[in-house]
Amino acid sequence: MAHVLSVHDLSLAFPGVQALSGVDAEFRTGEVHAVVGANGAGKSTLMKVLSGVYAHHTGEIRLDGRPVRIARPADARELGIDIVYQEVDTALVPSLSVAENIALDWLTHGAGSRSPWVSWRAVHALAKRALSTLGVEIDVRRPVHSLTLAEKQLVLIARSIVEKRRFLILDEPTAALSRQETKELFRVIRELVRRDQLGVLFISHRIPELYEIGDRITIMRDGQVVASTRMQEIAPDAIVQAMLGKALSPSRMPRGTKPTSAQAPHVEIRNLTDRFGKFHDVSLYAHRGEVVGIAGLVGAGKTELCRAMIGARPIARGTMAVGGQAVALRSPSEAIRKGIALIPEERRKEGLWIEESVAHNLTIAALDALSVFGVVRPREVERQSDRMAKTLSIKTPHVGQRVAFLSGGNQQKVVIGKWLMRGADVYLFDEPTKGVDVGAKQEILQLIRRLADEGHVILYATSEFSELLQVADRIYVLYAGNVVKEMSTAEATEASLLYHATGGV
């Protein structure tokens, strides 16, 4: 008999954000139910409510019509609901074997926890049984750290079906998988749905694959359900339309200098291919004065591409030339000598010294110019930092302030300032507006436009397509590690970018 999990008038607020407002939705066993929405639409929040991570919601959750209370993950599992998160590594113990990872819940609070002794035979038998249910061959004695991402995902799915489940939530399981791995995952999902009558809630940004795997689809936007239907009753462009709603039209920042067609591109990349397969044969070019967008969703390979372009990630093949000169992509220090600078996505981890002062952060890449025979001139450091802080209007009482006390937007300006202080030719921005408030976002976009107008080359990688429409001159769309489309911003719309970034079917 089919079970029905439903939510009624579900709302959830965080300080300052209404994450879900009045959501009604219904999920059945024996079906794959796709849940889609743009960044911040509330789909992950809804899944977290169903799996017991957030309990402070209003409204009701019902299973087969009866109200149920899901206050903790254990409550969800009790009801037969489990979730596999996108960040698989947070749920696995890398040094333990596949068998132990699959049996982890069973060992800690399942039947296996009743005895102080571990029966290795039971653990291995349990793991083998779970994997064979999925029809997957993985040696259960292998340590999990030696598995591929796709295998890790299968291990987690195996873990969650050790106990009898009704619903399994997969949060963007395919974001980082190759085509082949995705096929294998889909085979496993179909098997579980068909044979065991499992209900799968499937979150994805890739619209074409939803038609392969989904029976129903629920589309969310701004914390609400905007559409819910059978998969075959909705066309891809209608999905995109529903995800975006009425598109905001941000004001364009037109290009300052006109391109001179005679000029050769300043940056030229040919067939750049990642050694670990995250992007393939990427070729692109950029002129001086141009902001070139690299549009792609999470997992499309933007970050990996950016890192490879400054030599921080090994490539399998391909070339990069700046100003007609080849750049050996061996180390960031070499790339920076050629004038290529990266403003990384994870700014606190990769771009800043949080416990150090603004002045320290602004000058760290430019110490050569600020020292005499290796001795740093403190007055000069302060003077130059002051000047840069004013230029970028970094809001800080003084440049001796620790960066940790600055807001996200101001921290980002410090990261950018670090490169302006040193001076670079080519600036790579990787999601520069992540965690930045609206006001600072506009300032950063204007700064990027200005840098280009001064004759620099800007490559701007982001999943926030509206920003590219504002600031970019030309856009490459990255999907699953491949450039699938190149277009001028004039012919691009948010819907067309999303269409190509989701696979373009």
Added chain:
Amino acid sequence: MKRDGTVQWLSFFSKWGVLIAIGLLVGIFALLLPAFLSPSNVISILRSISIVTVIAIGLTIALAVNGLDLSIGSTATLASSLIVSFFVWYNLPFGLSFALALVLSLSVALVNVLLIVKFRIPDLVATLSTMFIFEGIAMTYTGGGSISEGMPRLDGTPTYGKIPALLKTLGQVPAIILIMFAAVIVVHFLLQHTKYGRLMYATGGNMEAARLAGIPVNRYRTLAYVLSSFFAALGGILIAARIGSAQVNAGAGYLMPAVAAAFIGFSFAGQGKPNAIGTFAGAVLIGVLENGLVMMSVPYYSMNIVKGSILALALASTYWHQRP
């Protein structure tokens, strides 16, 4: 408001705790022991901490790149064995012996760098293994025994080499204290006022950010381990100068006090990171405590209880209020 007050007090204590502790100890010992503040005793304290300080100063540089060097004790042993053997066994001139002992001891750094930078072994365990390796090499070199003037070589042939007076002078006041101050000042200047120091701290503070900022992090890590070994070797030569011979495992006893001094110095003046002046203050704290307790007839074998407790307290004050 009250909470703010408490927080301010705590941060004041963690900033100046080392100096307050030194002041308190000096006050107490001066009250109890009339001879404690006599010039000769003050000099004796400084002399007693000079070798630890020189070795700890090197460790401070390794810590600045967020590395730990446990091989410094063995490096000191190796340097002291080498320099004494050059004099006694081979009758080499002073300058050559001194330079050779320093340079050969840097081989420890090369192995450390190979293990840590190239093979990416965590610093703690990598230098733990080089600690054993070079302790063994030094012992094998000396045949498991000590070397002093007039002692025959390993093969039994007699020796006629003398330990030069100049070396012995280096181990006496004032030279040994001046060397210590010079080491502290030079490294303070290196870390605080030069580009290289800034980039070492940048490497230690956030290696990924440093790498993406184009800082050749491996070069600075290498430099830091080389300097760490250099100062440990210098400390080893001072040990030989002080005792006039090469003793088995002479440097081993300096490892823990040096680690303690450097870690006690972290919180000095609110820096929250390894620094030369703080390391010196840490060494002074340990030296004052040791000297006073000896004068109060606390047996030497109980001393480590006190030293260990001081280290624990200092670490607590450094890490206690740190939150991610």
